[in-house]
Amino acid sequence: MLQQPGKPWTWPGRSITRLTWRSVAPRKITMGVFDQMMKDFRWMLDVLDIALVAFIIYRIILLIKGTRAVQMLIGLAVLLVVFVVSQLTGLYTLQWLLDSFLTSIILVIVVIFQSDIRRALMHVGRNPFFADVSYREETQVIDELVTAAVNLANKKIGALIVIERETGLKGFLEVGVEIDAKVSSDLICAIFLPYSPIHDGALVLQQGRLKKAGCFLPLSQDPDISKNLGTRHRAAIGLTEMVDAVAIVVSEETGKISAVVGARMTRDLDSTSLRRILTRLLDPGKKG
């Protein structure tokens, strides 16, 4: 572009005025048509907008149903009601206090619900457990897991078995020992025998196979967990707070079998109830 003293900016051979008029005029017409279209179909966008927000709220409710997050949400709702009441009644100090708290509410929500948010975001990277396995093999895997858990429980041998579902477990497998074997109850029992060098830690299943043993999982920091539960159970809860995996825990102390998913533990299972839970959660026959 060139500029001579006292003259407008020019592109070689054209003045800016002409260039601007030519380019803007058709754009004005296009914008007019676009605006009109947006006005005509506004109701459609409104319906889409409401449907999307309803869907997001529905998914959030499904995600937090039955978790600690519900109690915290109720707590936040109570604070909101107190804030409105303090505004209506003119309780200025209380109003100021709650106002300062509620202005940073987004930050508070992110901190309180960090594990739920992490779990929801991780859901995006889908990686179904039975992606490359036939239906017959799928039910066989569940049978082998149930047999192993029952055998270990009968002998009061402690075990922690983690089954990956849609969320990848790669980040938790760094310290484990590679196995990559077909799922067999005998092999699972052998891994957890007290003299086995890899009996400590968790056995992890991925894509229908025994992938790694001796894996170290994050321990839950939840203060509400019963004091009777030690680190094996806490590790199962800790992992499932973060990912959608299923954990089977066999207690060395009591010989009881538990299944943990979404940080919720179902205790004292027998072979029938464990099979039912695994069949529901792993959903054999359904491909992702």
Ligand SMILES: Nc1ncnc2c1ncn2[C@@H]1O[C@H](COP(=O)(O)OP(=O)(O)OP(=O)(O)O)[C@@H](O)[C@H]1O
């Ligand atoms: N962070 C962890 N990740 C994986 N496995 C763990 C972890 N912490 C402990 N374990 C396993 O749990 C075992 C200790 O279990 P502990 O007795 O503390 O727990 P527990 O929940 O009381 O189980 P149990 O009822 O079997 O005694 C360890 O030997 C180890 O195999």
